[in-house]
Amino acid sequence: MDDLIKHLFSPAFDNDLLAQLNDSTAIDLTDIFRSIPSNRLAFTTDSFVVSPLIFPGGNIGELAIYGTINDLAMSGAKPLFLSAGFILEEGLPMETLGLIVNSMATACKLSGVKIAAGDTKVVNRGHGDGLYINTTGIGIIPEGINISAKNALPGDAVIINGSVGDHGMAIMSVRSGLEFETTIKSDTAPLNSLVDSILAVTNEIHCLRDATRGGLAAVLNELATASRVGIEFDEKAVPILPEVNAACEMLGLDPFYIANEGKMIIVLPNNKADEVVSAMRKHPLGINSTIIGNVVENHPGLVTARTSIGGMRVVDLPAGELLPRIC
Amino acid sequence: MDDLIKHLFSPAFDNDLLAQLNDSTAIDLTDIFRSIPSNRLAFTTDSFVVSPLIFPGGNIGELAIYGTINDLAMSGAKPLFLSAGFILEEGLPMETLGLIVNSMATACKLSGVKIAAGDTKVVNRGHGDGLYINTTGIGIIPEGINISAKNALPGDAVIINGSVGDHGMAIMSVRSGLEFETTIKSDTAPLNSLVDSILAVTNEIHCLRDATRGGLAAVLNELATASRVGIEFDEKAVPILPEVNAACEMLGLDPFYIANEGKMIIVLPNNKADEVVSAMRKHPLGINSTIIGNVVENHPGLVTARTSIGGMRVVDLPAGELLPRIC
Numbered sequence: 001m002d003d004l005i006k007h008l009f010s011p012a013f014d015n016d017l018l019a020q021l022n023d024s025t026a027i028d029l030t031d032i033f034r035s036i037p038s039n040r041l042a043f044t045t046d047s048f049v050v051s052p053l054i055f056p057g058g059n060i061g062e063l064a065i066y067g068t069i070n071d072l073a074m075s076g077a078k079p080l081f082l083s084a085g086f087i088l089e090e091g092l093p094m095e096t097l098g099l100i101v102n103s104m105a106t107a108c109k110l111s112g113v114k115i116a117a118g119d120t121k122v123v124n125r126g127h128g129d130g131l132y133i134n135t136t137g138i139g140i141i142p143e144g145i146n147i148s149a150k151n152a153l154p155g156d157a158v159i160i161n162g163s164v165g166d167h168g169m170a171i172m173s174v175r176s177g178l179e180f181e182t183t184i185k186s187d188t189a190p191l192n193s194l195v196d197s198i199l200a201v202t203n204e205i206h207c208l209r210d211a212t213r214g215g216l217a218a219v220l221n222e223l224a225t226a227s228r229v230g231i232e233f234d235e236k237a238v239p240i241l242p243e244v245n246a247a248c249e250m251l252g253l254d255p256f257y258i259a260n261e262g263k264m265i266i267v268l269p270n271n272k273a274d275e276v277v278s279a280m281r282k283h284p285l286g287i288n289s290t291i292i293g294n295v296v297e298n299h300p301g302l303v304t305a306r307t308s309i310g311g312m313r314v315v316d317l318p319a320g321e322l323l324p325r326i327c
Numbered sequence: 328m329d330d331l332i333k334h335l336f337s338p339a340f341d342n343d344l345l346a347q348l349n350d351s352t353a354i355d356l357t358d359i360f361r362s363i364p365s366n367r368l369a370f371t372t373d374s375f376v377v378s379p380l381i382f383p384g385g386n387i388g389e390l391a392i393y394g395t396i397n398d399l400a401m402s403g404a405k406p407l408f409l410s411a412g413f414i415l416e417e418g419l420p421m422e423t424l425g426l427i428v429n430s431m432a433t434a435c436k437l438s439g440v441k442i443a444a445g446d447t448k449v450v451n452r453g454h455g456d457g458l459y460i461n462t463t464g465i466g467i468i469p470e471g472i473n474i475s476a477k478n479a480l481p482g483d484a485v486i487i488n489g490s491v492g493d494h495g496m497a498i499m500s501v502r503s504g505l506e507f508e509t510t511i512k513s514d515t516a517p518l519n520s521l522v523d524s525i526l527a528v529t530n531e532i533h534c535l536r537d538a539t540r541g542g543l544a545a546v547l548n549e550l551a552t553a554s555r556v557g558i559e560f561d562e563k564a565v566p567i568l569p570e571v572n573a574a575c576e577m578l579g580l581d582p583f584y585i586a587n588e589g590k591m592i593i594v595l596p597n598n599k600a601d602e603v604v605s606a607m608r609k610h611p612l613g614i615n616s617t618i619i620g621n622v623v624e625n626h627p628g629l630v631t632a633r634t635s636i637g638g639m640r641v642v643d644l645p646a647g648e649l650l651p652r653i654c
Contacts, residue, residue, distance in 0.1 A: 020475065021476060021477075021553060022401065022402055022474075022475055022476055023371060023397070023398040023399075023401035023402065023535075023536060023537065024369040024370060024371035024398045024399050024401060024402045024404060024464070024466065025369065025370045025371065025402075026367050026368070026369055026402055026468055027367060027368040027369075027370055028366060028367050029366050029367065029368060030366045033366075039355060039356050039357045039360075040353050040354060040355050040356065041353070041354040041356060041465070042351040042352065042353055042354075043351060043352045043354055043408060043410065043443050043444050043465065044350060044351035044352065044410070044444050045410035045411070045412045045444045045445065045446050045461070045463060046412070046446050047412040047413070047414050047446050047448045047461060048448075049414060049448045049450050070350070071350040071351045072350075072351050074349065074350035074351065075349055075350065075351045075353055077351060081370060083370065083371070083372035083463045084372070085372045085373065085374040085412075085461045085463070086374070087374050087376060087414075087459055116370050117370050117371050117372045117463070118372065119372050119373050119374050119461075121374045121375075121376045121652075123376050123456060123459075123652065124652075126453070127454070127455070127456045128454070128455070128456070129450060129454045129455070132414055132450075132459065134372070134374060134412045134446075134461035134463070136372060136410045136412070136444070136461070136463035137351070138368070138370065138465065139351065141353055147349075148347065148349055149348060149349055150348075208350075209350060210350065226348060325448075325450065325451075
């Protein structure tokens with residue numbers, strides 16, 4: 001354990017906070033609150049149990065960093081500090097662990113966060129699926145921002161920043177041995193700088209939510225329920241990659257229910273929607289941003305879709321466990 | 328999963344922060360910083376993989392709450408907010424999970440912390456040892472407190488708040504089927520209020536560390552290394568329960584290396600030691616507090632013990648994994 005910390009974790013995550021080597025890390029907020037006027041923390045936790053550990057487009061480590069960064073960013077917070085808790089299964093190849101840890105370190109650097117606390121436990125062979133990672137994050141919510149699943153209002157526009165289903169189908173394709181001409185890659189990415197570019201246009205964002213487990217359908221249902229509004233979207237307006245569509249058809253899955261790890265839903269006043277979409281399209285993670293629907297007063301708590309043949313259908317919460325261990 | 332959250336986690340951990348139901352929880356610090364002048368957070372993470380999940384004196388849930396509270400308290404912080412990440416193995420009896428979750432809720436209430444963020448993942452049968460729990464904590468370090476493993480000075484006294492080895496031997500006795508007239512119980516307990524009573528005497532505390540994995544020997548070695556000092560202690564001065572001593576003898580283990588979950592080491596200027604011990608003895612978790620040794624200039628990085636027959640021996644860092652999965 002000491003060796004692991006000295007030779008792998010410490011060099012990878014090296015920073016002044018971890019170097020304190022105390023039971024808990026002291027984080028001085030003076031300079032942070034000087035540069036970001038605020039009195040609010042954002043706090044979130046997520047455990048990652050994805051199998052396989054390494055998949056097209058990413059790995060469990062990168063996913064753990066970006067997943068928690070995104071949960072912080074969805075409240076409009078600047079993500080700053082993460083903890084990383086590793087549960088290693090005895091026998092996990094050091095090479096695999098090294099690759100994962102180093103990609104976590106790179107992910108932190110790219111997105112401006114620091115690992116401020118860590119923990120490692122080892123469990124017996126056959127008891128841990130190779131590796132589980134918990135990341136818990138702290139961010140700062142700047143003054144003047146009030147984003148919540150409860151804030152959607154009738155008349156609001158609903159925006160997405162790109163194609164749905166990529167992450168879930170990347171994992172599922174590997175598991176089912178599906179092969180296509182183009183490999184489906186996970187969309188795992190840190191959304192905090194894209195959120196920055198949205199908030200640079202307007203603070204008047206009502207809801208932000210990343211469309212992870214349960215996909216687009218789950219998020220829209222959660223927002224409709226929490227805000228007691230209806231949501232209508234246009235099936236044809238939702239970007240889907242052809243290879244994702246094909247994989248979904250072969251496996252009998254609905255892409256609206258498939259997990260994403262770099263896609264988010266933005267709900268905001270309709271009169272700001274075009275300007276926000278334009279700003280998002282200038283960001284590498286928002287090139288395919290588009291308005292997919294709107295919030296309505298009718299049928300509160302219910303999500304409906306205009307189908308490609310012009311009808312309307314109810315899009316329910318996903319039932320059962322569609323995709324176990326995709327995140 | 329929805330059912331679990333609605334019927335088990337939400338009622339147990341019910342509070343205004345969890346009720347936000349957003350991807351991350353917004354925590355307003357205004358009132359907190361008004362009542363505790365401070366500009367520093369304490370941040371710590373720990374994963375718990377103990378087997379068996381329920382043991383004499385406690386269970387994995389209580390342990391997860393108190394373990395993280397203690398890590399915060401060891402920097403002199405007031406523990407305030409915890410996240411709880413559950414990795415459940417399919418097939419874990421709901422009764423067991425209910426007992427554990429409810430005891431976590433009680434542990435939070437008793438020690439004045441709130442669960443502010445949560446996450447649950449389910450892994451396939453045979454992949455998760457029943458239940459793993461990660462808790463990550465945030466506390467506030469009051470102004471004027473500067474506690475660190477690096478701060479021990481020659482001349483300082485070394486105090487412990489009671490008997491060593493109880494937690495580790497409670498677990499080991501169950502695993503090995505050892506039976507004694509008296510059941511050995513884990514000492515799992517929240518140390519934050521005991522730390523409060525120490526800081527009420529003096530802010531001049533140099534080091535605090537709870538003696539978990541690796542026991543008393545590991546902690547003293549860590550402090551000696553981090554502070555570049557020697558530490559000497561008197562074997563006879565360290566309280567050990569007779570049943571713990573007996574169990575250690577039968578299993579060929581050294582009680583100084585056995586994990587504790589409610590014991591801590593305090594290093595402080597010698598002229599404050601008696602007053603602090605007196606204050607600690609008035610606290611239910613410090614009745615058997617006592618001075619066990621002192622910090623010396625000689626042999627920096629080395630811990631030595633005066634043996635019961637009057638000699639001196641070096642007490643090394645524990646080698647290998649003495650007790651897997653005791654926390």
